[in-house]
Amino acid sequence: VRVDVLLTPGEVTPAHVTGRVVVVLDILRASTSIVTALRGGARAVIPFVATEDAVRTAKQYARGEVLLAGERNMVAIPGFDLGNSPREFTPERVKGHTVLLTTTNGTRALLSVEDAHEVLVAGFANCAATVEYLRTHLISGRDVTVLCAGTDGAFSLEDATCAGRIVRLLVSSGLFLHRNDGARVTELLAHRYGPDTGRLFADASHARRLAEAGFGADLDVCGAIDTVPLVAIYRDRAITRLDVPSASAA
Ligand code: MLT
Numbered sequence: 001v002r003v004d005v006l007l008t009p010g011e012v013t014p015a016h017v018t019g020r021v022v023v024v025l026d027i028l029r030a031s032t033s034i035v036t037a038l039r040g041g042a043r044a045v046i047p048f049v050a051t052e053d054a055v056r057t058a059k060q061y062a063r064g065e066v067l068l069a070g071e072r073n074m075v076a077i078p079g080f081d082l083g084n085s086p087r088e089f090t091p092e093r094v095k096g097h098t099v100l101l102t103t104t105n106g107t108r109a110l111l112s113v114e115d116a117h118e119v120l121v122a123g124f125a126n127c128a129a130t131v132e133y134l135r136t137h138l139i140s141g142r143d144v145t146v147l148c149a150g151t152d153g154a155f156s157l158e159d160a161t162c163a164g165r166i167v168r169l170l171v172s173s174g175l176f177l178h179r180n181d182g183a184r185v186t187e188l189l190a191h192r193y194g195p196d197t198g199r200l201f202a203d204a205s206h207a208r209r210l211a212e213a214g215f216g217a218d219l220d221v222c223g224a225i226d227t228v229p230l231v232a233i234y235r236d237r238a239i240t241r242l243d244v245p246s247a248s249a250a
Helices: 030-039 051-058 106-111 124-139 157-172 181-193 197-203 205-212 216-223
Strands: 002-006 021-025 044-048 066-072 098-102 118-122 144-148 231-235 238-242
Touching (some): 002 181, 021 157, 030 098, 030 106, 030 118, 030 238, 044 051, 044 106, 051 098, 118 124, 124 144, 124 157, 124 231, 144 157, 157 181, 181 197, 197 205, 197 216, 205 216
Parallel strands (some): 002 144, 044 098, 066 098
Antiparallel strands (some): 044 238, 118 231, 231 238
């Protein structure tokens, strides 16, 4: 079985998607916001590329049932209920709501692979739960692609490092995996930073931009490892939490 890591969305080919489980990573901050919303009791998170599509879809729901969330250039979209800061996705705000989310890179990357056998959303927050779930697929012979959302089409250090953490955990769990060069290089990054996401974010340009824009406190949430032990799965146009025994403790 194979685990391939794609360092940017531009590397996606049909062969990386068809019949595979694809894990989408956008550590800063879409993935972290999504899993935080699900932990907080959101019914689902529905991803959109375009703001207008999210707004149009919101009108199909009863008032009070949905929350519009998202960012452009890191900042909350005017008129939306929430931005893209995981700290906003508290149980008080999201419980029982469907969150319609549009972000610059994360939701776009997710929708680019929606034809996969399964699509998962992961970050440092739900890394171990996701790895455990991926193991079951790999053991049954299903190949995995890890897609780094990156930033504006370019490589992001934090996404790649989390991808490497996932690959290393899979390998250290005893699986024999064929890995592409992307996977190999991300393993080196994960080895370099280990669990020190503070050091990682000090080196990562998007993390520095977030801090300069006043979102420095988000970095603590996005860098916290295995704080949200759930598997986030995208199917039938919605991201929900998958109830697997290992992920039921969230
Ligand atoms: C994105 O999808 O581009 C990000 O999550 C941007 C951000 O809000 O930091």
